[in-house]
Amino acid sequence: MTELLDRKLIFVTGKGGVGKTTIAAALGWLGAARGKKTLVCEVDAKGNLADFFETGPTHFVEREVAPRMWVMSMDTEASLKQYLSLQLKVPLVARIGPIAKMFDFVASAAPGVREIVTVGKLCWEVKEKHYDLVVVDASATGHIVGQLAAPQAINQLVQVGLVRQQTGWMLDILEDPDTTGLIVVATPAEMPVSETLELTDRLRQETNVDLAAVVVNRVLPELFGRGEEEVFERLCDPEAEARLDAELGGPSAPLMQAARLTVTMRRSRTEHLERLRHAIDPSVPLLYVPYLFVRSHGLRTTHQLSDALSAELGY
C-alpha cells in the first residue's frame, strides 16, 4: 500500500462532528512540515478551516498561510467559471453570470453536475502538479460517495459532450491508489463507527477510490495501568478518602469522581473501537489520535494533532 503522504490527493470524510476539518488541517500541516507543497481545501464552506490555521477567512483563490501550506475553500460557481474557461475553453466568460445561475439551477436537479465541478477542480490541481499534496476537507459520510462517484455518474447520464470527455482523466486520478486515497475519521462512539463501516462498504461497491486510512479521533487516555485501578479503588474507600482529604486540606471526592468519569467513558467507548477494528480490512491503517483537553482549537492543536498523526504513521 502506498504510504499515506506519498499520495497526491487525500479526501477526508466522516460523520458530522467527529473532527474531520481538524484532521484535514493536521494532515495538511504534516505534509507541509515534511517539505511538500500542500493545499488544504474546505469543501462545505462552513469557514471552520481558517480557525485551525488561525488565519483570515479562506476563499476560492488559494492562499499561502505558512511556508508550503496553502488553503482554499470550494465555491462551485467560481470553480465552474474556471472549469469552463481553462478546461473546456469555453469563451464568453465575461457573460457567464446568468449562465452560472442557470447552471446552479440545473445542478441542483441533475445529480453529479455540482459534484463534478468540485472534484474536477481538485483533480485538476493534481493533474497540473500545482501541489505535491492536496488534502480535501470533504463532505460528510452521507454525501462523499456521491461526490467521488460523480465522474462515473456523469459518464452514465451524459452520452456526449465536453463534460463526458472530461470524466476520463478525472477517473484516472481518482481510481489510482498511488495517487488518491480516502480517509474516514471516526470517534469511538456508536454512530461514527457505524457510519464508517457503512461508508467503507459503499466506497467499495460504488467507486474505485482506495480507502487509505481510518483515523480514530478523540481517543481518551488510559488513566491507570495494570494493577493501578485497584489502587484507585482502594483510595476511594471511606477511610483512605478521609486521610487523603486531610492531606489535601479538602474533599478529594471531585477528583476521584472526575477520574471515574474518564475511566468509564473510555471503557464504554472501547467496545465501539473493537467493533471497528474487527470489521475493517486489516490492510487499512487505523490511526489513533488523542482527545485534546484544550480550551479552543487553533494552530497549537493543529500542531499537536499533526505530531500525533506523524507518530502513528511512524515518521
Added chain:
Amino acid sequence: MPASPSGVQPDSIGALLASKEIVIVCGSGGVGKTTAAAAAAAMAAVRLGGKVLVLTVDPARRLAAALGLEGFGNVETRVVPEAFEQAGARPRGELWAAMLDTKQSWDDLVRRHAPDRATAARILANPLYQNISGKFVQSHDYIAMERLYEIHSEGNFDLIVVDTPPTRNAVDFIEAPQRMAEFFSSRLLRMLIAPYRSRVVNVASRPFYQIADRVLGSQFLEDIAEFFVLFQTMYAGFVERARAVERVLRDRRTTFVVVSTLEAAPVREAEFFLEVLTAKRFHLGALVLNKVLPDYLLDEDAEKRAATLSDEASKLSRSEGLGELLDVDHEQLARVLAEVGDNFRNVAVVARREATLRQHLERRPDVVAAAPEFDTDIHDLPGLLRLGERIWG
C-alpha cells in the same frame, strides 16, 4: 411570539411540549439531536399522555431497535408498553416512532400528485428522477417536512417530535418547502424546458444553450427537459403542498428546539440557527445544551487540590497517613495520585471552556436546558428517560 394556550410562556421543556403539537429538533451533526428528540418524546408520553410520535431520520441501530423500528421504515410503530414497564415507567400515553425513508416518501409523493398512473410510472422510471430522489442533497430536507405535514394532517397524534436530517447547513430544511415551490414555478425552469417543447430558443437563453450543448451534450439536456416536463404535470399539486408544509412550520402549534454541545463549531452553528429562526419569525422554543460536563469540575478549590496531587504525588504516597494505610507500592500509588490530579486538571480545562461558551451565548430562547455527558451510550428506553428527566425541567 405566540403565547401558549394558557397565556403563559413555557418555562421548561416540559411546559413547552405540553403546549405544542409539533416540535422540530435541529442542530449540527454529532450533538445528539436524534437522542434528544427521542428522549423528549418518551418523556412526553410518560408525563403528558396522549399519542406522541418521534419522527426520526437516521437513528443509531440500537436506538432504532429499542424503539422497535427495525425493518419498519416509513410506518409509524408503537413502542410496546412492556418496554416502559421494563424501564420502570408507567406512561400516561403512548410513544410511537417512525423512520424516514426518503426514497419511499418521494415515490409516494409522485404517485399522489401525478395526473395519471402512466405519468407516475414514467417519472418513477426516469433515470434523473431516480438519482434525484436518492441523492438530491436537498431532497431529504423537503421530504422530512412533507412527511411531517402528512402525519400531522392525518391527526392521529397529539404531539410529533421531529428529528431533522443532517444538512450541510442547519437552516436548509426550514426553507426546503419554499425552495421547492420556487423551483417548480421558476422562470429558469420554463426557460430550460422551452426549447424542448417548442424548439424555439429565445434570445435570453440562447447563450446558455450554446454552452450547455457543448458542455453537457444535447441528449442530456433533453433528458433533463423531459424530466421537468413530466414533473410539470405535478406542478400545481406540488406547489400547493409545499406552501401547506410551510404554513405548518409557521403555525403557532409548532416550535423549534435547537440542540448543541458546548464546543466552538456547534455553538456557532446553533447561534446562527437561532438567529435565522428569529429573523424568519419561527417559534423558538428552547435550546438544549447536550453532553455538558458536570459542575464540580469548575470548583477552583478542587482544582488547587488536584494541582497538589499532581505535584506532590510522590511525597503524598510516602506520607504516614496514606501510604501506610493502603499498604501498596509507593511508586504505584504515586502514579495513581498523579494521574488523578492530572486528569482533573485536564477535564477542568474543557469544563471551563464549556462554561465560558455557555455564558457568552448571544441569543437565548426562554428555555435553556442542559443534559450531562452520560458515561455510557444511550440506546434504550431507560437511557432515553434518564436523559429526558434531565432536560424536562
